[in-house]
Amino acid sequence: MADATPVLAVEGLRKSFGPNEVLKGIDLKVGAGERIAILGSSGSGKSTFLRCINFMETPSAGRIVLDGAPIGTQGRGGVLAAKSAELRRLRTRVGMIFQQFNLFPHMTVLENVMEGPVTVKGLKREEARAKAQDYLKRVGLAEKADQYPQRLSGGQQQRVAIARALAMEPEILLFDEPTSSLDPELVGEVLDVILGLSQEGRTMLLVTHELGFAYHFATRVLFLHEGRIHEQGTPDEVLKNPGQERTQAFLRRFSAFHF
């Protein structure tokens, strides 16, 4: 995997909000089919990192390279301006799932999933409908196709949001704390769907607080601290035998109530 061109490369990524530098230089190469779990305490910059990859936040410096092609025009410090047409292309190739689901409330579940393929990719409605029904089946919600999102539980809404992202047939999926706003009893159904996707060899990056899930899901675990990758490795290395003191402290807090 090291020799092949990475699907995604992040080089020297920095991001500041005003005087506050959230990301302080992140380098990462992601190979095809890798599943990366990103951990870190709040404020470590993990969500910002994810959001820079599809330019929901514009990086302050550094480069995002997709399949060997850097995004945006390159200056000395890296990126820095990207045309909106290029960003739209990028986002059809890199899907995102949000903490708050963000389904479109004025559309049915099926219409939510069809929206991208029809409006953005220009697919015929019939074709998009068939495809959307397939993806809804994949997340176990075929029978909810004609409902409006408000009538669904949080877990169901998040599964629809996953189907909506899948319908664009992206090469990479980004999950931004997909279960953080769910009631505990609804977390499992969403994680099951994500685990199902990992069987298909998809390239995925996931920001999460679910350590147990990260262990089973990931091929690689990153621990972010103060805007840098503090430690990375296989789930066993990072979660069971962390080398860094910060990582150990972080993990201890989560295991305080194991019984």
Place this chain on the structure above:
Amino acid sequence: MSYSFQFGEILANGDLLLRGLKLTVLLFALAFSGALVCGLFIGLARGSARRLPNLIATAYIELFRNTPVLVQLIWFYYAMPALTGWQPTAFTAAALGLFLNTSAYCAEIWRAGLQSLPAGQWEAGRAIGMSEWQLLRRIVVPQAIARMVPAFTNRGVELAKMTSIASTITVQELMYEAKMLSTQTFLPLETFTVVAVIYFVLIYPGTLAAYALERRLNSKGA
């Protein structure tokens, strides 16, 4: 003391009032439809983080909101030819003035409507690769519209009545014809009573339609 109303003569001249009514409706339709659309773009500029569009939109809105419509119409009719050499007809000047004035108010309604939508909706649209225009058309406007209907209704009602100011620059709409009729017949009370009824009959159904639209939009997806 008692006054005996004589509506007969006014009603006998109903065709004059009807002719004026046509222009009133035309003025309203042109100015309102134009302002609804134009207001969106000014509203977008007003809500924009970019400095120059924001500044221009803000200046425009404040200029038209903080000066009397009467002055604006007179200005378009009399000052425009002096400044540019272009002499609009009275109707054009009135339509233009009412359109620009209402656009300023509609822009503020649009801005508030667009900003009332959670940021997550914009993000979700962007994340599947939508352009700003697609976002507006498919995601933002359909959701914002339901919240904006009451404010637009107010604006429409206000505009329908404001068309009467066009009579002061000799547009022969309903109020103009009414003034003529009242001086010819010496029956101002009757004339303006009839005119009030006509305005009411014209505007009220529009208000009712707006209520119905509001209910329909709000019930969707609930």
